[in-house]
Amino acid sequence: MKILVVEDDDRMAEALLAFLGRAGYATVRAANGAEALELLGSDTEAVLLDLSLPDMDGLDVCRRIRGISGVPVIIATARSQVEERIKGLHAGADDFVVKPYDVRELMARLEAVTRRTRSMPGEAGHEASLTLDGMHLDFVNRLVLVDGAPVDLTPKEFDVLAVLARYPGVVVPRDRIIREVWGTDWTGFNRSLEVHVASIRRKMERDWLIATVRGVGYRLTGV
Known part of the structure; x- marks a missing residue:
């Protein structure tokens, strides 16, 4: 697996690259946002992204990555406030760790x-696509169409929608x-799940599509 590490602190970057190397990962390091966008390739399987970069804010880098690639992005930041984490998820990050x-x-x-990126599309035992009340969900190509128009979901948003679509009409518990x-x-x-569900509803302009079952989880409606 090839990981793009975006970190401007040389000592931290060296230690992290050494650890990942010992764990069997191939790595490439970018010291700023411009380098990160240049080094991002089709063989990149994950991005570890610092937010405090010298040339641009890491959230902007995340948005630009998400605009051209579905590669998983983990934000690594010293910004521990919940609001900052929510901003990262809205920017398209899949996860975050706090320094x-x-x-x-x-x-x-x-x-x-x-693991989720590798296993979600076209899992054995599940249909390759689903069409529901104007929404078409393609599990293999990870595409969502609403009334024939593509909807730009982040990888994690697609994964959440795909899980609900695999159990249509059934309440899926939050923990599942x-x-x-x-x-x-x-x-x-x-909280991350709530943010992703709200974003899916907003982007698809179908607030009713995902019903909240208080104290339990969510259900894909219209089936």
Whole structure:
């Protein structure tokens, strides 16, 4: 697996690259946002992105990456406020870690986001597509159309919608969605799930499509 590490601090970057290398990952390092966009390639399987970069804000870099690629992006930042995390998710990040972080947590998060990217499209035992009340969901190509027009969902937003679509009309518990999309049972992702669901509703202009079942989870309606 090739990971693009976007980190302007030389000492931190060297330590992180060495650790990832020992863990068997191929890495490439960018010291600023411009380098990150230049080094991002079709063989990049994940991006570890610092927000405090010398030439541009990391959130802008994340938006630009998301505009050209569906590669998983994990934000690494010292900005621990909840609002900053929400901004990162809105910018298209799949996950985040707060500095200083435990490298074991980072590895677990890398494995989780890349596992979901590899396994979600066209899983065995599930239909390759779903059409529902003007919405067409293509699991193989990870595309969503509403009334024939494409909807620009982030990878995590698509994954959330895909999980609900695999259980149409059924209430899917929050913990199951988090486990299938984020690869963890940690309830700390509840707020992230809420943000992603709200964003899906807004982008698809179908507030009724995903029903909230208070205290339980979410249900794809119209089936």
